[in-house]
Amino acid sequence: MTTTTLYLERTSALHRLNPVTKLVALLSIILAVFAVPHWWIPLGIVAVVIVPAAVLGRVGGRLLRLFLILLLPLLVVLFLIQGLFYPDGSTVLWEWGLAQLTTEGLLFAITIGSRLTALVLGSLVFVLTTDPARLMSALTQVGMSPKIAYVISASLQIIPAFQARAQSILLAQQARGLAIVGSPLKRARALLPLLGPLILGMITDVDERSTAMEARAFGATPKPTSLIIVPDPVGERVARWLMFLSAIAVVVLVVVGVIA
Amino acid sequence: MANANAPMIELSGVGFAYEDAERFTLANLDLRIDAGTVTGIVGASGAGKTTLAKTIAGFIPLNEGGTYRGAASVAGRVLAEGTLSEAAAAVGLVTQNPFNQISGARFTVREELAFGLENRSVPRDEMERRVDEVAARLRLEPLLDRSPYALSGGQMQLVAIASMVIMQPPVLVMDEPTSQLDPAGTRLVYDVLSTLSDGGTTVVIIEHKTELLHEHCDSIAVLAGGLIVQHGTPGAVLADDRLTSWGVGETRVTTAARLARERGLLPVERALPIGVDDAVEAFSTQTGAAS
Amino acid sequence: MSGSREAHARHPFHPRGMAPHVIECKEAFMSSTTSAAVDPNRTRNRIFVGLGAAVIVATYLYLILAQPTELAEGGLGTSALIALAGYLIGAALIAVGAIHRLPTATLSLIPIAIVINIAVGQLAATLGLPVYLDSIGTVLVGVLAGPAAGAVTGALTNVIWGLTIGPIALPFAVTAVVIGVLAGYAARLGMFRRFYLAPVAGFVTGIVAALVSAPIAAFIFGGATSGGTGALVAAFQAFGNSLLASTTLQGLLSDPLDKTITFTVVVLILFALPGRLRSRFPFVRQYNVFGKVTPVAPAEPAAPKA
Numbered sequence: 001m002t003t004t005t006l007y008l009e010r011t012s013a014l015h016r017l018n019p020v021t022k023l024v025a026l027l028s029i030i031l032a033v034f035a036v037p038h039w040w041i042p043l044g045i046v047a048v049v050i051v052p053a054a055v056l057g058r059v060g061g062r063l064l065r066l067f068l069i070l071l072l073p074l075l076v077v078l079f080l081i082q083g084l085f086y087p088d089g090s091t092v093l094w095e096w097g098l099a100q101l102t103t104e105g106l107l108f109a110i111t112i113g114s115r116l117t118a119l120v121l122g123s124l125v126f127v128l129t130t131d132p133a134r135l136m137s138a139l140t141q142v143g144m145s146p147k148i149a150y151v152i153s154a155s156l157q158i159i160p161a162f163q164a165r166a167q168s169i170l171l172a173q174q175a176r177g178l179a180i181v182g183s184p185l186k187r188a189r190a191l192l193p194l195l196g197p198l199i200l201g202m203i204t205d206v207d208e209r210s211t212a213m214e215a216r217a218f219g220a221t222p223k224p225t226s227l228i229i230v231p232d233p234v235g236e237r238v239a240r241w242l243m244f245l246s247a248i249a250v251v252v253l254v255v256v257g258v259i260a
Numbered sequence: 261m262a263n264a265n266a267p268m269i270e271l272s273g274v275g276f277a278y279e280d281a282e283r284f285t286l287a288n289l290d291l292r293i294d295a296g297t298v299t300g301i302v303g304a305s306g307a308g309k310t311t312l313a314k315t316i317a318g319f320i321p322l323n324e325g326g327t328y329r330g331a332a333s334v335a336g337r338v339l340a341e342g343t344l345s346e347a348a349a350a351v352g353l354v355t356q357n358p359f360n361q362i363s364g365a366r367f368t369v370r371e372e373l374a375f376g377l378e379n380r381s382v383p384r385d386e387m388e389r390r391v392d393e394v395a396a397r398l399r400l401e402p403l404l405d406r407s408p409y410a411l412s413g414g415q416m417q418l419v420a421i422a423s424m425v426i427m428q429p430p431v432l433v434m435d436e437p438t439s440q441l442d443p444a445g446t447r448l449v450y451d452v453l454s455t456l457s458d459g460g461t462t463v464v465i466i467e468h469k470t471e472l473l474h475e476h477c478d479s480i481a482v483l484a485g486g487l488i489v490q491h492g493t494p495g496a497v498l499a500d501d502r503l504t505s506w507g508v509g510e511t512r513v514t515t516a517a518r519l520a521r522e523r524g525l526l527p528v529e530r531a532l533p534i535g536v537d538d539a540v541e542a543f544s545t546q547t548g549a550a551s
Numbered sequence: 552m553s554g555s556r557e558a559h560a561r562h563p564f565h566p567r568g569m570a571p572h573v574i575e576c577k578e579a580f581m582s583s584t585t586s587a588a589v590d591p592n593r594t595r596n597r598i599f600v601g602l603g604a605a606v607i608v609a610t611y612l613y614l615i616l617a618q619p620t621e622l623a624e625g626g627l628g629t630s631a632l633i634a635l636a637g638y639l640i641g642a643a644l645i646a647v648g649a650i651h652r653l654p655t656a657t658l659s660l661i662p663i664a665i666v667i668n669i670a671v672g673q674l675a676a677t678l679g680l681p682v683y684l685d686s687i688g689t690v691l692v693g694v695l696a697g698p699a700a701g702a703v704t705g706a707l708t709n710v711i712w713g714l715t716i717g718p719i720a721l722p723f724a725v726t727a728v729v730i731g732v733l734a735g736y737a738a739r740l741g742m743f744r745r746f747y748l749a750p751v752a753g754f755v756t757g758i759v760a761a762l763v764s765a766p767i768a769a770f771i772f773g774g775a776t777s778g779g780t781g782a783l784v785a786a787f788q789a790f791g792n793s794l795l796a797s798t799t800l801q802g803l804l805s806d807p808l809d810k811t812i813t814f815t816v817v818v819l820i821l822f823a824l825p826g827r828l829r830s831r832f833p834f835v836r837q838y839n840v841f842g843k844v845t846p847v848a849p850a851e852p853a854a855p856k857a
Binding site: 132133136146149150153154157158160161205207208209210211212213214215216217218219220221223224225226227228229 | 314344348352353355357360361362375376377379381384387388409424
């Protein structure tokens with residue numbers, strides 16, 4: 001497989017699960033986490049479900065690295081904004097000019113932050129342990145349009161070729177002395193000679209690409225067969241429904257006020 | 261169904277101009293190709309060879325905007341009157357650039373090969389059998405589990421050809437199928453084409469390597485100025501004096517023999533040889549006469 | 552050749568093979584190659600798109616109208632859930648409904664457009680530009696192939712971002728859909744006929760994009776979508792604005808500028824292309840996206856030699 005996506009090829013029980021099961025689990029977790037108004041619930045799910053899943057899937061190290069790169073900066077910014085500048089804060093703990101550290105602000109920041117952590121880490125574990133090829137096959141098997149599978153698969157595979165092309169055009173420009181430092185306007189100018197050829201290629205190639213798809217009978221039948229079958233045991237199908245219904249139950253309980 | 265003597269491919273008075281083009285790319289073109297033959301199409305670049313390939317395959321006018329006239333039929337059916345999907349079932353078209361021919365809908369060569377079969381609802385065990393068969397023929401076995409985009413240009417071209425051959429269309433049209441292949445790969449492709457044509461497939465190849473066409477084709481058609489200006493056996497077409505004026509390169513054997521004739525090594529009245537065998541014969545009779 | 556049959560060639564986007572300027576089909580960009588006329592899912596797809604649009608509008612209105620009181624009570628209430636679920640469901644419905652209507656010719660344009668979005672967006676970030684420039688491909692597809700194609704490009708771009716770079720962009724999929732749709736309608740309305748009109752369309756698109764994405768930035772990210780934007784949100788809050796008002800103001804500072812530049816770049820590049828390439832797209836011809844072109848009849852071929 002190409003290295004475009006975040007997916008890590010490992011052997012683990014999590015990798016073996018049907019991708020649809022993992023996707024339903026992820027969506028159920030997100031639904032529950034965003035429904036329940038307590039900040040410790042998302043953190044509990046991160047600690048009890050998401051991190052153990054990452055360890056089980058043998059992607060814990062990468063998850064930690066991505067947490068530090070992607071999420072931690074956002075969390076720091078979040079606590080700075082909402083901790084210090086929360087508009088409805090009344091219990092002031094500390095004050096400096098316009099900045100007011102308030103209990104309400106901190107509570108707000110931790111509520112948002114814990115949900116965001118569960119959302120991002122949960123999604124990352126899903127992406128890290130799910131082969132996109134298998135994901136597309138499994139989703140098509142449960143009824144997703146082959147057109148969606150085509151667009152996603154093709155995009156993922158063309159990315160490396162385009163990045164290489166972009167890189168070489170950029171290098172060529174640097175070799176010709178075109179500045180990619182300096183004012184934003186100067187740097188932006190470096191983009192135009194790159195964009196022109198990319199877009200021209202996109203438009204001139206489209207006929208040939210669509211001819212190739214038509215020649216391969218794409219869309220000729222509403223029920224295509226599939227060379228690769230992703231196993232979907234009954235147990236997983238039952239588990240999917242249970243997870244989905246539990247998440248819905250949580251939402252309902254929150255809405256009617258049982259969980260408050 | 262067409263009777264046995266009717267041509268498999270018949271174009272009569274076909275003209276085509278692309279949307280907003282200033283002139284017709286194909287002009288009142290006539291072409292007949294018999295079933296089960298291998299036909300080479302040659303012509304200068306810009307002569308309209310790719311347009312002709314798309315017209316034979318029905319993609320013109322079904323998939324391309326422009327002005328179209330005349331009638332083109334395959335196995336007695338006018339493709340322009342049906343749907344694109346019917347045309348695609350009748351004629352397999354391998355386009356020029358393998359990068360664009362790879363669908364991208366699948367992540368491995370194995371699945372890329374099966375993609376067209378999946379879209380025709382071919383059962384799984386038959387797909388597996390056909391994938392193995394075509395992979396063996398074009399020596400693709402070591403590549404089956406790799407991403408089609410991670411291949412070299414030549415490998416990609418073989419995959420593109422294999423993914424069309426596997427669909428077993430009655431007519432196969434290929435636009436410069438060996439442009440990125442090394443001699444071994446080229447030989448592999450032409451061997452497969454010969455086998456296919458022995459099995460009854462009608463093959464049309466656009467190719468500028470005239471040596472290859474001389475060796476493998478039953479007939480060659482020359483496209484110039486939007487018309488078929490010459491169509492006949494490889495021997496007759498490639499020996500035509502007007503060949504270079506149509507922008508088609510003669511074989512290197514012919515070039516060598518021409519130079520030899522200019523130096524008096526071959527008699528002026530003798531037709532120039534095209535293939536290696538002809539040349540050996542020409543020079544051996546010549547030396548035989550001299551001694 | 553007195554008896555030759557002459558017809559305007561069929562085009563994949565035109566199921567009945569009529570000339571685009573005589574075809575009376577309001578939705579050429581969504582017709583299908585093989586069987587548009589008998590597509591059994593046509594009604595279902597329309598319902599998906601309509602429902603998706605309704606869900607998005609309802610989500611936005613609910614968040615705008617209900618939010619102030621809930622914030623005053625000191626919590627988020629269900630705003631975050633509604634923002635996330637409503638927008639994701641709405642975007643998914645539109646994308647699914649729209650993609651079914653796209654012919655193969657349009658579909659094969661989309662992967663390249665997605666890659667342009669991502670390659671240029673990443674490059675802009677690497678170069679440290681103050682704008683995102685991550686929707687050039689979406690706008691291009693919207694302009695060349697119409698709103699449905701633009702919507703699909705936008706939605707799936709965010710899915711690809713999620714799979715390759717990180718899932719943070721995924722909640723903003725709805726914004727990408729809105730940008731693609733608006734680019735398509737701007738083109739239909741003739742905003743790409745003059746190079747100075749496109750930036751105006753970009754500016755308006757940017758305003759709508761800012762409004763739509765503000766609730767996501769507020770209730771899911773707490774204003775912290777990045778360092779620079781976070782500082783702006785903090786500043787607006789410090790001057791007494793609510794969270795939603797602050798993310799809206801922050802969006803209004805960056806999105807209209809970004810989309811103005813994006814639309815300008817797209818119109819300049821498209822204008823630099825030969826007209827023949829642009830007019831390949833049936834949507835372009837049907838709605839005269841780049842202005843009236845006098846059709847040129849191709850010159851008759853020379854008389855065939857005997």
